Amino acid sequence: xxxxxxxxxxxxxxxxxxxxxxxxxxxxxxxxxxxxxxxxxxxxxxxxxxxxxxxxxxxxxxxxxxxxxxxxxxxxxxxxxxxxxxxxxxxxxxxxxxxxxxxxxxxxxxxxxxxxxxxxxxxxxxxxxxxxxxxxxxxxxxxxxxxxxxxxxxxxxxxxxxxxxx
Amino acid sequence: xxxxxxxxxxxxxxxxxxxxxxxxxxxxxxxxxxxxxxxxxxxxxxxxxxxxxxxxxxxxxxxxxxxxxxxxxxxxxxxxxxxxxxxxxxxxxxxxxxxxxxxxxxxxxxxxxxxxxxxxxxxxxxxxxxxxxxxxxxxxxxxxxxxxxxxxxxxxxxxxxxxxxxxxxxxxxxxxxxxxxxxxxxxxxxxxxxxxx
Numbered sequence: 001x002x003x004x005x006x007x008x009x010x011x012x013x014x015x016x017x018x019x020x021x022x023x024x025x026x027x028x029x030x031x032x033x034x035x036x037x038x039x040x041x042x043x044x045x046x047x048x049x050x051x052x053x054x055x056x057x058x059x060x061x062x063x064x065x066x067x068x069x070x071x072x073x074x075x076x077x078x079x080x081x082x083x084x085x086x087x088x089x090x091x092x093x094x095x096x097x098x099x100x101x102x103x104x105x106x107x108x109x110x111x112x113x114x115x116x117x118x119x120x121x122x123x124x125x126x127x128x129x130x131x132x133x134x135x136x137x138x139x140x141x142x143x144x145x146x147x148x149x150x151x152x153x154x155x156x157x158x159x160x161x162x163x164x165x166x
Numbered sequence: 167x168x169x170x171x172x173x174x175x176x177x178x179x180x181x182x183x184x185x186x187x188x189x190x191x192x193x194x195x196x197x198x199x200x201x202x203x204x205x206x207x208x209x210x211x212x213x214x215x216x217x218x219x220x221x222x223x224x225x226x227x228x229x230x231x232x233x234x235x236x237x238x239x240x241x242x243x244x245x246x247x248x249x250x251x252x253x254x255x256x257x258x259x260x261x262x263x264x265x266x267x268x269x270x271x272x273x274x275x276x277x278x279x280x281x282x283x284x285x286x287x288x289x290x291x292x293x294x295x296x297x298x299x300x301x302x303x304x305x306x307x308x309x310x311x312x313x314x315x316x317x318x319x320x321x322x323x324x325x326x327x328x329x330x331x332x333x334x335x336x337x338x339x340x341x342x343x344x345x346x347x348x349x350x351x352x353x354x355x356x357x358x359x360x361x362x363x
Contacts, residue, residue: 004320007280007281007282007316007319007320008235008236010280010281011236011239011240011243011280011281011285012239013280014243014280015239015242015243015246018243018246018247018250019242019246021246021250022246022249022250025249025250029249029250032249033242033245033246033248033249033250034242034245036245036248036249037238037241037242037243037244037245037246038238038241038242040241040244040245040288041237041238041241041242044237044241045234045237047196048230048233048234048237048284049230050196050199050200050203051199052226052229052230052233053223053226053227053230054199054200054202054203054206054207054226055203055226056222056223056225056226057203057206057207057209057210057219057222058202058203058206060206060210060218060222061206061209061210061213093229094317094320094321094322095321095325098321098322098325098326099325101325101326102325102326102327105326105330111330114330115330115333115334115337118322118326118334119312119334119338119341122311122312122317123308123311123312127199128283130195130196130198130199131199132283132284132287133283133287134193134195135287136244136287136288136290136291137287137290137291137294138291138294139195141294141300141303144300144304144349144352144353145300145303145304145307145308145345145349148304148345148348148349148352149304149308149345151348152308152341152344152345155341155344156334156337156338156341159337160333160337163337165333165337166329166330166332166333166334
């Protein structure tokens with residue numbers, strides 16, 4: 001809770017700081033960026049509403065044990081590959097992805113596989129691409145970034161196997 | 167593949183004012199999410215009845231209410247940054263010719279950026295608008311996802327434990343730079359003239 005409050009303070013502090021810089025460049029700069037930001041906000045709210053309010057239902061119907069079963073300790077590179085697919089397919093907010101990762105670790109999942117799962121989910125969870133990235137950014141950039149990110153869960157798993165951590 | 171026409175990030179150098187992209191209110195991505203949500207809600211209803219549906223609805227509406235002010239903060243942050251950052255300086259330090267330094271700046275910026283997706287994506291979009299290239303922006307977004315402290319402190323540390331989280335971050339440290347470099351490498355070969363479409 002206090003971490004969330006701290007993040008809110010830093011977030012609004014940054015808004016005020018850049019707002020102050022804009023105001024110093026002239027009141028017109030301040031008002032035009034306030035208007036631009038507000039229009040962005042109004043345009044994005046319906047999309048976020050659908051995504052956030054709806055993602056609970058999607059997460060509720062995904063059977064978590066199927067995902068965790070894929071990440072066994074002896075699953076090797078095949079396990080890493082399934083972990084990447086599972087990470088991309090995992091819906092819902094931060095709680096869902098990390099919880100599945102934690103359950104997989106407790107259930108005896110291999111750390112490199114779980115690492116690949118968490119990193120793939122962080123980099124290109126499909127639902128997050130649709131709900132968060134596409135509304136805010138050019139679609140071309142979003143797909144390009146996701147495609148370029150594809151090798152990195154594998155690289156992270158390889159590093160984890162090489163150094164024997166986590 | 168695309169549901170909207172996209173302006174090239176750097177095609178407005180001749181104008182004084184950075185041009186912001188226009189969005190269509192409804193695209194195929196929203197329709198597919200809506201269908202997915204509807205199907206899932208029906209499945210939850212058949213399994214848990216109306217109580218199950220209402221439980222999830224209450225929980226998610228509360229979550230949404232909590233996120234809303236942060237979405238506003240993110241949009242304002244993005245708009246201010248697009249307005250106050252000097253176009254020529256951003257092009258120089260984060261543009262296609264910014265080299266490793268541009269990728270490092272993007273990575274550092276992503277790592278210190280406060281907030282969640284509601285901040286990172288509007289700000290990344292603003293950077294593209296004022297002259298950053300795909301490589302530096304990829305480094306920023308990937309850095310925010312993998313080594314940014316927001317999600318790690320709020321969610322990963324309590325759920326995954328300290329040991330896993332710290333090693334995960336250490337192993338992730340080089341990834342934003344590598345992703346940005348790969349992005350730049352691919353981009354100049356996909357769009358050799360430096361513009362889109």
